[in-house]
Amino acid sequence: MEPTAGDTETPMSELPQGGFLIRKSTMIRKNESKIEDVYKISKKALGTGAYGVVSLCVHRDTKQERAVKKVAKKKIKNMDRFK
Numbered sequence: 001m002e003p004t005a006g007d008t009e010t011p012m013s014e015l016p017q018g019g020f021l022i023r024k025s026t027m028i029r030k031n032e033s034k035i036e037d038v039y040k041i042s043k044k045a046l047g048t049g050a051y052g053v054v055s056l057c058v059h060r061d062t063k064q065e066r067a068v069k070k071v072a073k074k075k076i077k078n079m080d081r082f083k
Helices: none
Strands: 039-048 052-059 065-071
Touching: 039 065
Parallel strands: none
Antiparallel strands: 039 052, 052 065
8 A cells, every 4th residue: 555645535646745644625715704794805906807906904903914806796606616
């Protein structure tokens, strides 16, 4: 049996070069709060694109700066990708 990556079932031979595997569940945590309750969102856009507008936001508790993209629901073809 081939060794696996940590506690996952992914064989080491299938890991990307460098041996680091990123999963959606590792990076994204479900949050039931309204985004405006967690982040203070700037009204000034950092950029715009075909699907939405990117703005600066600041976490209300940690003061960590991030970028947030506001996407119009009518532009989303597969809503399950965003859940």
